[in-house]
Every structure is written in structure tokens, then in C-alpha cells.
Amino acid sequence: xxxxxxxxxQGGLADLKSEYQQLNNKRPRLxxxxxxxxxxxxxxxxxxxxxxxxxxxxxxxxxxELAEIISSAILITNGNxxxxxxxxxxxxxxxxxxxxxxIVGEWEADPKEKKISHESPLGKMLLGKKVxxxxxxxxxxxxxxYKVLSIE
Numbered sequence: 001x002x003x004x005x006x007x008x009x010q011g012g013l014a015d016l017k018s019e020y021q022q023l024n025n026k027r028p029r030l031x032x033x034x035x036x037x038x039x040x041x042x043x044x045x046x047x048x049x050x051x052x053x054x055x056x057x058x059x060x061x062x063x064x065e066l067a068e069i070i071s072s073a074i075l076i077t078n079g080n081x082x083x084x085x086x087x088x089x090x091x092x093x094x095x096x097x098x099x100x101x102x103i104v105g106e107w108e109a110d111p112k113e114k115k116i117s118h119e120s121p122l123g124k125m126l127l128g129k130k131v132x133x134x135x136x137x138x139x140x141x142x143x144x145x146y147k148v149l150s151i152e
Contacts, residue, residue, distance in 0.1 A: 005074045007086055007105030007118065013073055016107070020066040023059055030056050069107055076105060081151050084126045086118050092126075092146040099146075103127070122146070 008016070034056055037049035076087040084090050088103045102115045103126065109117035116123045125135040126148070134147045 005072050006069050006107050007076050008069075008073045008107055009076045009087055009104055012104060012108030013070065013075065016066055016070055016073075020063065020070065023063050023066070027056075027059060027063070030059060082130060084129045084148065084151055086127075088126075089152040090126055090129075091149040091151075093149055094144055094146045098149065101126070 030052060034049065034052040037046055037052050040046055040049070081088075084103060086103055086105065089100055090103065091098060091100045093099075100114060101122070102113075103118050103123055104115045106117045106119050109115055109120065118124065118127060121139075122135075122137050125137050126146070129135060129148050131148050131150060134145055136143050136145050
């Protein structure tokens with residue numbers, strides 16, 4: 001169970017609500033499959049029953065987790081463009097290469113999409129920085145310096 005409030009963007013919240021709805025819509029079919037498998041006979045050797053039972057348990061746990069996140073969500077709004085904050089899209093440069101990162105809450109972080117959590121090492125270092133500021137982040141490859149070029 002999640003004890004903290006979850007910071008999330010409007011898009012991230014919509015994605016979680018969509019996932020919740022999809023799982024909730026699939027659940028009755030899974031319950032029906034479990035019931036059919038249970039009625040098929042010996043449960044100890046019924047792989048469909050065991051599989052459906054595990055899937056239903058996983059689905060119910062995920063539905064509970066999503067409900068908790070959605071109910072405790074704090075919506076991220078990005079009204080401050082003068083300093084990096086939750087919801088900011090920040091353009092940085094490092095070693096001559098430009099990168100654009102979106103600072104998001106932990107539940108929607110996705111490094112492949114350049115969405116980084118405000119709790120990540122880089123996210124923590126960027127929060128509060130202004131255009132022209134530089135941050136130094138310890139990475140497995142050593143220290144990396146990022147310079148803030150713009151904030152949206």
C-alpha cells in the first residue's frame with residue numbers, strides 16, 4: 001500500500017485511470033474463466049484454474065494499487081517557468097549534446113521517454129535551477145555536468 005501522496009501530471013493521471021478502467025473491464029471475464037476452471041474438476045491438477053487464480057490475484061492487487069495512487073494523486077501544474085519544478089520540460093546540455101527532460105512524479109517516470117522522476121538523482125539536482133545554472137550528477141560512468149538551457 002502507498003502511504004504518500006503521488007505527484008502526477010494530468011496526462012499521467014489519465015493514463016492510470018485508463019489502465020484502471022481496462023483492468024476493471026477485463027476482470028469479469030477472468031472471474032468467469034476461474035469459475036469455469038473450478039467447475040472442471042480436480043483443482044490440484046487443473047493448470048487453467050491455477051493460472052486464472054494467479055492472474056486474478058495479480059489483477060486485483062494492481063487495481064487496488066491504481067485506486068490508491070489515483071485517490072492520493074496531487075496534480076502537477078507547471079506555472080513556474082523561471083525555475084525547474086515538477087512538470088517542467090527542461091532542456092540541458094552535457095558534453096555538447098542537448099537533451100530535453102520532463103520532470104514528473106515517480107509513478108510516470110520513463111527514462112526511454114525522457115520522463116525523469118523528481119526523486120531521481122538528476123531530477124533532484126535540477127529542481128529549483130534556473131536557465132544558465134549547472135548541476136553535477138554522480139553516475140556509474142562518473143560525474144556528469146548538465147547546464148540548463150531552457151525551461152518550459
